[in-house]
Amino acid sequence: MTNKDDKDKKPDTNVRFQCSNTRTSIDLEYLNALEKYFGHDNESTIEKLQNFPKYVPEKNMISFLARNEIFRKILDVHGAVVECGVLFGGGLMSWAHFSSIYEPINLTRKIIGFDTFEGFTGAHEKDSVGDLGEKGDFASHAYEDLQECAKIFDMLRFKNHVQKIELVKGDFLKTSKQYLEDNPHLVIALLFLDFDVYEPTKAALELFFDRIPKGGIVAFDHLYYKGTAGETVATYETLGLSNYKIERFYWDPLISYIVKT
Ligand SMILES: C[S@@+](CC[C@H](N)C(=O)[O-])C[C@H]1O[C@@H](n2cnc3c(N)ncnc32)[C@H](O)[C@@H]1O
Numbered sequence: 001m002t003n004k005d006d007k008d009k010k011p012d013t014n015v016r017f018q019c020s021n022t023r024t025s026i027d028l029e030y031l032n033a034l035e036k037y038f039g040h041d042n043e044s045t046i047e048k049l050q051n052f053p054k055y056v057p058e059k060n061m062i063s064f065l066a067r068n069e070i071f072r073k074i075l076d077v078h079g080a081v082v083e084c085g086v087l088f089g090g091g092l093m094s095w096a097h098f099s100s101i102y103e104p105i106n107l108t109r110k111i112i113g114f115d116t117f118e119g120f121t122g123a124h125e126k127d128s129v130g131d132l133g134e135k136g137d138f139a140s141h142a143y144e145d146l147q148e149c150a151k152i153f154d155m156l157r158f159k160n161h162v163q164k165i166e167l168v169k170g171d172f173l174k175t176s177k178q179y180l181e182d183n184p185h186l187v188i189a190l191l192f193l194d195f196d197v198y199e200p201t202k203a204a205l206e207l208f209f210d211r212i213p214k215g216g217i218v219a220f221d222h223l224y225y226k227g228t229a230g231e232t233v234a235t236y237e238t239l240g241l242s243n244y245k246i247e248r249f250y251w252d253p254l255i256s257y258i259v260k261t
Pocket residue numbers: 083084085086087088089090091092114115116117118119120121137138139140170171172173194195196197200
């Protein structure tokens with residue numbers, strides 16, 4: 001995914017975003033410029049957050065809007081939102097906000113996030129390409145941070161006596177079966193697959209697809225993306241690629257979804 005010219009370009013040692021196999025040098029320049037710009041002292045932190053469109057990278061703005069569209073499609077479908085792969089929690093908290101805004105009284109809409117919070121557990125041969133998926137990549141260590149985030153979020157949330165956000169920490173291959181044993185009542189309205197790698201993606205489809213009622217959604221962050229080939233292979237092996245219409249938003253190159261029929 002690197003431009004032909006990028007290889008010759010020397011990294012700027014004064015900036016934070018340098019090494020990436022999935023970003024071009026222009027992407028990195030853009031991120032570093034944004035990071036530097038965000039550091040200015042003309043606004044307080046809260047003022048910056050209140051003016052978030054000034055600072056949010058385009059990719060994340062697009063992804064936020066796409067998630068909003070997907071969430072609106074499950075408003076009349078019963079069940080939880082399950083985010084497979086939480087990282088720092090931007091996606092997870094998007095679902096939480098949408099639920100709180102659109103359906104404040106829906107006490108059964110849990111937002112459940114699965115992650116090791118220590119990154120990938122390792123690559124499978126079906127992850128093939130090898131520029132993503134090394135053990136420990138994407139370690140966010142954000143479990144405690146997200147508990148605090150949920151606590152602050154709950155301060156203004158209607159019906160905040162009922163927990164909305166649930167985090168399941170650990171390797172999905174181990175935690176998911178236990179989760180189902182502890183929660184045999186689980187119904188899933190939206191399964192959002194963003195593990196990026198083959199094994200947990202396949203396990204999520206095998207374990208959770210039957211928990212989705214008709215009209216529910218399986219969404220993919222990186223289907224048909226070379227760097228995360230395992231996500232597509234796992235989907236191909238479980239659901240097939242021709243059994244459902246794989247839908248998308250014309251303005252988002254990455255997120256796609258199927259509606260269970
Ligand atoms: C691309 S990130 C998720 C991004 C996130 N959905 C967002 O919106 O920012 C992939 C995440 O999957 C997690 N992950 C990968 N393999 C896992 C496994 N076997 N069990 C649990 N989490 C896993 C990683 O720790 C990483 O945080």
